[in-house]
Amino acid sequence: MSAKRIAFYPGSFDPPTNGHAEVARAAARLVDKLIVGVGIHPGKSPLFTASERLEMLHEVFEPIVAAEGASLDCITFDNLVVDAAEAEGAQLLIRGLRDGTDLDYEMQMAGMNAVLKPRVQTVFLPASPIARPITATLVRQIAAMGGDVSAFVPPAVLVRLKARFGRTG
Template sequence: MRIGVYPGTFDPITRGHMDIIRRGAKLCDRLVIGVTTNPSKSPMFTVEERMAMVTRETQGIAGELVIVSFDSLLMDFAERQGASMIIRGLRAVADFEYEYQMAGMNQQLNDRIETVFLMADVSLQPIASRLVKEIAMYGGAIGKFVSAEVEVKVAARVEKIGRKGS
């Protein structure tokens, strides 16, 4: 069985993430979506809230999808999942430089797990969770970047924590 891991913070899950999930699910028998916390990022949502969003958003996608939270080295997590590949999305040259370095480090940690890069759909390349949150915090419309359900969740969270520029 070919198992792939698609890791991310998914804070919030975007149309870009969904594109990579749909396409990544075709490359393996089981796709494990690893929801993690990145210490360099300030999450808007808890891990549990992000897992619930990912679970809801991925319903109906063909293939075996498993949503799991983790707080460890990616390669240790991938090994525990029995993965043979890590799936990563690329949007721009800046992404490539970072991902290339990470893939090299991950290969040094575990050379039995390959990193597979998927180019984001051209129409989705500018989407980044960080920018979605920033737009929402300043009262901008984010419906082009996330599903209607995620848009409602983000709006509710912004309302709770307070909008900037008001």
């Protein structure tokens, strides 16, 4: 029997976007279990609570991950990403890349993480052309100003954004 392949996909997911869902789908193709970690940072004031983000992630990612033959777990963490990954038994750390700026930053992080936890391998998954411009920050800003974000977030997230801001597409 082979060892179970477990990946840790960290982020703030505030809110989860179509880009996040795309990365989760690609990651699920590589592993038996995908653990999505919502980072909790005391100095930040997120739009959605950690509980709300976990609910959205389960709702959106569960069918996507299951369709790829993997299981899903969603957790919160407030420590180093590599420590959280190791604590969950993950061998892989999943990071999505949109552009060269992401690559530069993520390469630095991967190098530092490899020194801290050599057994946790960072895997970069490139965004599709349609997902490249999507950021949770821009989604929040557009939604707060009444813009249409329906092309950037899953329907379950759009419902919550509409409830939070009113008309958003």
